[in-house]
Every structure is written in structure tokens, then in C-alpha cells.
Amino acid sequence: MSKEFQAIVVGAGPAGSSAALTMARAGLDVALVERGNFPGEKNMFGGLLHRMTSIEEVFPDFWERAPLERHIAKKGTTFMTDAASFHVQHETASFDRTPYNGYTVFRPKFDRWLAEEAVKAGVTLINRSTVEDVVLKNNRVQGVTIVGRQGKLSAPVVVAADGVLSFTALKAGLRRPGFNPDQMAVGIKALFDLPKEVIDDRFGLVRDQGFANEYVGCTGGVRGGGFLYTNYDTISVGLVVHLSSLRASGKTPYDLLNAFLEQPQFTKLLKGGRLMEYSAHVIPEGGYAMIPELYGDGILVAGDAAALCNATGVNLEGINLASHSGILAAKTVVEAHAENDFSRKALKRYKDRLDLSWVMKDLKGFRNAPKMLHIDRIYNEYPELVCSMMEHVYRIDGTPKVSIPKLIMREVKEKVGIKNAFSDLLTAWRAL
Amino acid sequence: MNIDEIFDFTSFTIDREPHIVLDDKVCAGCDVRGCTNCCPARCYTWSEAEQKMTFVYDGCLECGSCYVVCQRNAFTRWRYPRGGFGVSFRMT
Numbered sequence: 437m438s439k440e441f442q443a444i445v446v447g448a449g450p451a452g453s454s455a456a457l458t459m460a461r462a463g464l465d466v467a468l469v470e471r472g473n474f475p476g477e478k479n480m481f482g483g484l485l486h487r488m489t490s491i492e493e494v495f496p497d498f499w500e501r502a503p504l505e506r507h508i509a510k511k512g513t514t515f516m517t518d519a520a521s522f523h524v525q526h527e528t529a530s531f532d533r534t535p536y537n538g539y540t541v542f543r544p545k546f547d548r549w550l551a552e553e554a555v556k557a558g559v560t561l562i563n564r565s566t567v568e569d570v571v572l573k574n575n576r577v578q579g580v581t582i583v584g585r586q587g588k589l590s591a592p593v594v595v596a597a598d599g600v601l602s603f604t605a606l607k608a609g610l611r612r613p614g615f616n617p618d619q620m621a622v623g624i625k626a627l628f629d630l631p632k633e634v635i636d637d638r639f640g641l642v643r644d645q646g647f648a649n650e651y652v653g654c655t656g657g658v659r660g661g662g663f664l665y666t667n668y669d670t671i672s673v674g675l676v677v678h679l680s681s682l683r684a685s686g687k688t689p690y691d692l693l694n695a696f697l698e699q700p701q702f703t704k705l706l707k708g709g710r711l712m713e714y715s716a717h718v719i720p721e722g723g724y725a726m727i728p729e730l731y732g733d734g735i736l737v738a739g740d741a742a743a744l745c746n747a748t749g750v751n752l753e754g755i756n757l758a759s760h761s762g763i764l765a766a767k768t769v770v771e772a773h774a775e776n777d778f779s780r781k782a783l784k785r786y787k788d789r790l791d792l793s794w795v796m797k798d799l800k801g802f803r804n805a806p807k808m809l810h811i812d813r814i815y816n817e818y819p820e821l822v823c824s825m826m827e828h829v830y831r832i833d834g835t836p837k838v839s840i841p842k843l844i845m846r847e848v849k850e851k852v853g854i855k856n857a858f859s860d861l862l863t864a865w866r867a868l
Numbered sequence: 869m870n871i872d873e874i875f876d877f878t879s880f881t882i883d884r885e886p887h888i889v890l891d892d893k894v895c896a897g898c899d900v901r902g903c904t905n906c907c908p909a910r911c912y913t914w915s916e917a918e919q920k921m922t923f924v925y926d927g928c929l930e931c932g933s934c935y936v937v938c939q940r941n942a943f944t945r946w947r948y949p950r951g952g953f954g955v956s957f958r959m960t
Contacts, residue, residue, distance in 0.1 A: 471951045473881075478930060478948075480960040542959045564952035584951020601932045603947065615936045617902075622933045624908045626874060627959055670959070683902035683937045690908060694871045714874045715960040716908035718932035 441467040441591040443769050444580055446567045446604045448475035448551040451739025451758035452597035457554040458766035464773060466559045467589055468551060469582060471566040476547030480715040482623060483665035483672035484648050486538045486753050490760045499536055503545040505667040506646030507536035516653040520823035521701040532645060540646050540665045567598065570607045577608050577734035592778045594735045595765050600720050602741035610737055611728035617679040619722025621660060624689045625674030628709030632669045638705060639666055653819025654696040658685045659812060662696050671709060676719060721747045724803035731783040736765040746798050748805040748868065757795045764789040808867035811860050813852055821851045875909065875927060883953035886925045894942035895921035902937035929955050
């Protein structure tokens with residue numbers, strides 16, 4: 437296969453499809469190259485898609501059209517030890533109304549839908565094609581070579597949206613060859629089948645309401661956390677663990693997952709569930725500090741490939757940033773075509789646009805979040821502190837009660853030390 | 869849960885050509901071997917008796933963990949499977 441286009445997008449994930457769709461609607465002849473048999477076949481995530489305001493501009497009736505599971509009406513955090521848990525939860529009527537604040541989705545369905553919308557807008561989707569290299573002419577990216585379907589695709593500009601390891605950005609010299617395992621996490625997930633009525637009853641949901649929960653203290657001391665998301669009639673559960681910490685621990689992610697699933701308060705949530713699928717993927721969690729070069733001669737980088745992922749510990753966002761960056765990349769390419777200038781200098785406008793958007797403002801604003809997430813005490817000592825304190829508060833055993841401030845001081849002294857607690861509090865304050 | 873079962877629930881279209889190839893001489897000189905515990909699919913096995921690393925690619929989830937944690941750059945090849953091959957997530 438050898439073909440010419442006005443733009444090539446590598447990877448039909450949320451960044452790639454959003455970019456391709458935007459360019460096609462502006463009249464460009466776009467190729468969207470995907471290595472899976474269909475878009476989304478290779479993609480996984482925890483399961484929570486946050487609200488995508490930029491996609492809502494493209495599809496004002498997004499929540500009617502997209503293949504969504506449930507909208508998130510309830511969000512919670514659970515601090516956990518091997519035997520105890522302390523849970524906080526937020527629920528509001530405003531998250532139960534359109535425009536919904538977030539949804540659970542399946543990537544093989546959602547990504548496929550978004551790519552098909554791009555095809556409807558005129559994009560040429562090329563499945564089963566892994567990009568092997570970029571084609572350079574006079575040091576400018578002018579296309580890509582593919583394997584699977586063998587061939588070469590040419591275009592004056594390429595958008596690299598090929599995910600966290602972006603070999604396209606690497607071949608174009610925009611990212612460094614290795615990654616820092618301190619800036620990377622691996623997410624693993626198991627999907628369990630449960631009837632809709634059981635999920636509704638168990639989690640206190642009605643209609644298509646969904647529940648998203650995060651867990652701290654369930655990773656055997658390894659930096660990371662757990663998650664549970666309710667789909668229509670399945671439940672996604674899993675862990676996200678930082679790779680440097682996991683490597684040093686010598687523990688395996690699946691053994692940690694098993695221990696998480698066997699924690700007594702957790703077990704009952706999945707009771708009767710049948711295992712459906714197991715998946716894993718690396719996540720860029722280094723934040724602002726790990727963003728690679730975003731543009732070069734004839735090339736732009738978007739989504740996970742550009743490390744546009746915001747893991748503050750409170751919200752874990754990625755697809756919304758990816759989609760927005762894809763749209764901004766597309767607008768830049770459309771302008772470049774109007775001026776017939778695909779130089780690095782012309783494509784810099786993409787970065788200017790990103791810098792002005794909430795994507796970069798959020799990443800910059802929370803650039804200290806990764807530092808906070810590297811406090812190892814968060815993953816063991818603090819959940820133990822919270823659970824042990826609450827046990828003391830609630831326990832009635834014939835001994836006189838200790839006041840809560842005294843209890844806090846005692847637990848802090850015992851479990852983390854006053855000095856550490858202050859320094860951690862300060863780090864968290866700066867991060868959030 | 870029997871954790872061994874978990875690996876049987878994912879679908880694959882296996883390419884006859886491996887997408888990841890190791891230089892096992894490099895692995896033999898590594899004392900960290902983060903790949904063996906970080907790989908979520910148990911693709912890496914270190915044999916103490918033979919002092920040899922084995923990588924089996926058929927169950928690879930293409931997650932990228934080994935690529936990130938390898939300290940010795942032991943890969944003579946690390947790429948995604950050719951288009952159409954490899955792991956196939958259906959619902960995830």
C-alpha cells in the first residue's frame with residue numbers, strides 16, 4: 437500500500453480520533469492508522485471517562501450517542517488495611533443530570549465508536565497496521581511506514597497519538613529513548629460479570645447511575661491505589677502501581693490484585709461475580725515534568741504519547757486531556773495547510789494553544805502532585821492511621837474515651853511521627 | 869480467587885514472529901530483573917539453575933512495563949505486534 441494524504445494520524449484512540457475527526461470536518465483528506473483489528477482493541481483504562489467538553493462541542497448530544505455504560509453520580513475514596521476500611525463518599529444531584537460529569541465506558545466500544553464517527557466525517561481508517569517508522573525527507577517528517585498491511589503512507593504532517601510508549605515520537609526524535617520508572621505506573625484490571633439489579637442494590641444506584649471508587653492502602657505498601665467502577669452489568673476492579681516502587685518491592689501486580697480482592701470488606705462487593713477479562717497498560721504519571729517535545733518539522737504529539745495525563749490522587753484524568761489535545765493539534769494542522777507551512781515554527785502554535793488551555797494549566801497547576809504521590813507513607817501508614825483512629829472512635833469497651841484531637845496526636849506519633857506528618861501535609865498542600 | 873485463572877480470560881491472535889526479543893546474555897548479567905515481577909502477564913521467568921531468562925510472548929498484554937523497568941536495555945527488539953496480531957481486548 438502506498439498512498440498520499442493531507443495528514444496522517446497514528447493511533448485511533450481518543451486523541452487520534454478526535455484529531456482526525458476535526459481535520460476531516462475542516463475538509464482535509466486524513467488517514468487514521470490503527471494497529472488493532474479495530475480501534476480500541478488494544479486500549480484499556482480503569483474505566484472512568486471524565487466529562488469531555490471539547491467532544492461535547494463536536495457532539496452536543498454526546499451522552500445520547502456515545503456507547504456509555506453508566507454516568508457517575510457517586511464518587512468515593514476508601515482507606516484500607518488488611519482488615520479494616522474507612523470510606524468517604526460524595527454524591528450530588530448535579531452529577532445525575534446532563535451534561536453528566538463522567539461515565540464508565542469500555543474502550544473497545546467507545547474508541548471504536550469515536551473512530552467510526554471520524555470515518556463518517558470522511559477519514560480513511562486503516563486498521564491492522566502498526567507504524568514501524570517515520571519517513572524523513574530533508575529532516576522533515578513526511579509520512580510513515582506500516583507493517584501488518586505492508587506499505588508507506590505519505591503526508592506533509594503526522595499527528596503521533598500512538599499512546600504512552602509513542603514509538604512515532606521516538607523515531608521523530610521528540611522523546612528520549614528510555615523512560616523513568618518513577619514517572620510510570622502500570623494499571624491492571626479484572627472485569628467481573630454481575631446482574632444489573634445486583635449492582636444497583638449493592639452500590640445504592642438507580643436507573644443508569646454509576647459509582648466510582650478509589651482505594652488507598654490496598655497495594656501492600658507499593659506506591660499506587662485500587663479502583664472499582666460500576667458498568668451496566670459488570671464491575672471493573674484493579675490496581676495502578678508505580679513501576680519503580682513495584683520493581684523495588686519484588687511483588688507482582690497480580691498477587692497484589694489478589695490480596696486486594698480478598699480483603700474482607702472488598703470481597704462482598706464482588707460476591708457472585710464471574711471473571712470476564714484481564715488487562716494491563718502502562719500510564720504516564722510524571723505530570724508536567726515528563727511532557728516530551730510536542731512538535732517538530734511535520735509532526736505533532738498528542739494524548740498519552742505526549743504524557744498528557746493528570747493523576748492528582750483525587751481525579752485520574754487522561755482521555756479528556758487526550759481528546760482536547762487531539763482537537764488542538766488538528767486545528768493547528770488545518771492552519772498549517774491554509775498557509776502551506778508544516779515547519780516546526782508553524783506547528784509551534786499547537787503548543788501555544790495547549791499552554792492556553794485547561795489541559796496544560798491543570799498539568800502545570802498540579803505539577804507537584806507526582807511528588808506527593810511518591811510519599812510512601814500514603815500507601816501504608818496513613819490508611820492504617822485513619823482506620824485505627826476510627827476504630828478507637830467507634831469502639832465501646834468499658835474504658836474511658838480519648839478525645840479525638842488526643843487520639844489523632846497519639847496515632848500520628850505512633851505511626852508516622854510528628855515531623856513526617858508535617859512534612860507530608862506540606863507536600864500535599866503544595867501538590868493539591 | 870485462583871490467580872492462575874485470570875490469565876485465561878484474555879484473547880490473543882498470536883503472531884509467529886515475536887515482537888519482543890531479549891539478549892539473554894545481558895539478562896544473565898542483571899541483578900535486578902524487574903521484568904520478572906513487574907510483568908502483569910508473567911511473561912518473564914528467571915531460571916536460577918540455568919542462570920537464564922526466558923520470555924514467552926504469546927500471553928503479552930502489550931502494556932509496556934518491561935520496556936520501562938528494564939535497566940540493562942536488554943531488548944534487541946521491542947515493538948508492538950504487526951497490525952492485526954497480539955492481544956485483543958473485547959470489553960475492557
